[in-house]
Amino acid sequence: MTTLQIDHVSRWYGNVVAVNDITMTIGPGVTGLLGPNGAGKSTLIHMMSGFLPPSSGTVTLDGATVWRNQDVYREIGLVPEREGMYDYLTGGEFVLANAELHRLRDPRAAARNALATVEMEHAADRRISTYSKGMRQRVKMASALVHDPSVLLLDEPFNGMDPRQRMQLMTLLRQMGDQGRTVLFSSHILEEVEQLASHIEVVVAGRHAASGNFRKIRRLMTDRPHRYLVRSSDDRALAAALIADGCTSGIAFDADERALRIQAVDFTRFTELLPRVARQHGIRLQEVSPSDESLESVFSYLVAA
Numbered sequence: 001m002t003t004l005q006i007d008h009v010s011r012w013y014g015n016v017v018a019v020n021d022i023t024m025t026i027g028p029g030v031t032g033l034l035g036p037n038g039a040g041k042s043t044l045i046h047m048m049s050g051f052l053p054p055s056s057g058t059v060t061l062d063g064a065t066v067w068r069n070q071d072v073y074r075e076i077g078l079v080p081e082r083e084g085m086y087d088y089l090t091g092g093e094f095v096l097a098n099a100e101l102h103r104l105r106d107p108r109a110a111a112r113n114a115l116a117t118v119e120m121e122h123a124a125d126r127r128i129s130t131y132s133k134g135m136r137q138r139v140k141m142a143s144a145l146v147h148d149p150s151v152l153l154l155d156e157p158f159n160g161m162d163p164r165q166r167m168q169l170m171t172l173l174r175q176m177g178d179q180g181r182t183v184l185f186s187s188h189i190l191e192e193v194e195q196l197a198s199h200i201e202v203v204v205a206g207r208h209a210a211s212g213n214f215r216k217i218r219r220l221m222t223d224r225p226h227r228y229l230v231r232s233s234d235d236r237a238l239a240a241a242l243i244a245d246g247c248t249s250g251i252a253f254d255a256d257e258r259a260l261r262i263q264a265v266d267f268t269r270f271t272e273l274l275p276r277v278a279r280q281h282g283i284r285l286q287e288v289s290p291s292d293e294s295l296e297s298v299f300s301y302l303v304a305a
C-alpha cells in the first residue's frame with residue numbers, strides 16, 4: 001500500500017478553514033510538503049495519518065479510506081511535530097510501547113530493529129528526559145517505524161536539528177524513499193525541501209498552490225515579478241533610464257524612504273541592466289534591496305497565479 005489520495009479535502013476548526021478543498025496524490029519516494037507557518041500542513045498530515053477526520057472530502061490509501069481503518073493504520077507511521085513525550089520512559093520502553101500497541105508478533109525485536117535504524121541503540125536504556133532534541137526526534141522516528149509501515153509521514157522533522165543530525169535524517173529518508181516507501185515531510189524551508197524531495201507539493205493559507213519537482217517550483221518562484229528598493233545618487237535619471245527598457249513594470253519614488261520602488265518582470269535581465277545603466281549614466285548605486293523576498297510573499301504569488 002503506497003499511494004495516498006487526498007480528494008477535495010477540507011478541514012475547519014469552528015470558523016477557521018485550515019485546509020480548503022485540497023486534492024493531491026502522494027506516491028512512493030520522498031515528497032516535500034512546503035508552506036509557510038499556518039498553511040495547514042500539520043492539519044493535512046494529521047488527516048493523512050488518520051488522526052483527524054476531514055470535514056469534507058476523502059483521504060484514501062490505495063483506495064481504502066484512512067479514517068478509522070485499522071488495516072490502513074498498520075501501513076502508516078507518523079512522526080508528529082509535538083515535542084511532548086512520556087519523558088519518564090526510556091527510549092527503548094517508548095518504542096516498545098508502540099510495538100505492543102500494534103500487537104506485533106515480536107515487539108522486542110521490532111523495537112530493537114527500529115532503534116538500530118535510527119542509530120539509537122546506545123541510548124535505549126536512558127530516560128527520554130535526558131535526551132537532546134535530535135535524540136528525541138530519532139526516538140519518535142523509531143516509534144513511527146516500529147511496525148515497518150509503507151507510508152511514513154513527518155511533520156517538520158528538521159526543526160531544531162543541528163547540521164549533522166539533519167544530514168543523517170536526510171540520508172535515512174532518502175533510503176526509505178529508494179526502498180519504495182511513500183515518505184512525506186513538511187517544511188517551511190525551500191532549500192531543505194529541494195535537497196531531499198524528488199517531488200514538492202506547496203500549500204498556502206489552506207490551499208494547494210503548486211506541485212512539481214524542485215526545478216518547476218524554483219522556476220515559478222524566480223519567474224514572478226520581483227520588487228526592489230533602490231537608492232542612488234540620482235534617482236530621477238536612473239528611473240528615466242530604466243523605464244526605457246521593458247524589463248520593469250513599475251517605478252515609483254517612495255518619499256518616506258527617499259528611494260525608488262521598482263517592480264521587475266524579467267528578473268535576470270533587470271539584475272544585469274541595473275548596474276549597466278547606472279555605469280552608463282554615471283549614477284552611483286547606494287542600495288539595492290529586494291523588498292518582497294520573504295517566503296510568504298513568494299507563496300502568495302504562487303497562490304494568486
Ligand SMILES: Nc1ncnc2c1ncn2[C@@H]1O[C@H](COP(=O)(O)OP(=O)(O)OP(=O)(O)O)[C@@H](O)[C@H]1O
Pocket residue numbers: 013016017018019035036037038039040041042043044
Ligand atoms: N485545533 C485547532 N483549533 C483551531 N484552529 C486550529 C487548530 N489547529 C490548527 N488550527 C488553525 O488552522 C490553521 C492551519 O494550522 P496548521 O497547524 O495545520 O498549519 P501548519 O502549516 O502546520 O503551520 P505550523 O508550521 O505553524 O504548524 C492555522 O490558522 C491554525 O491556527
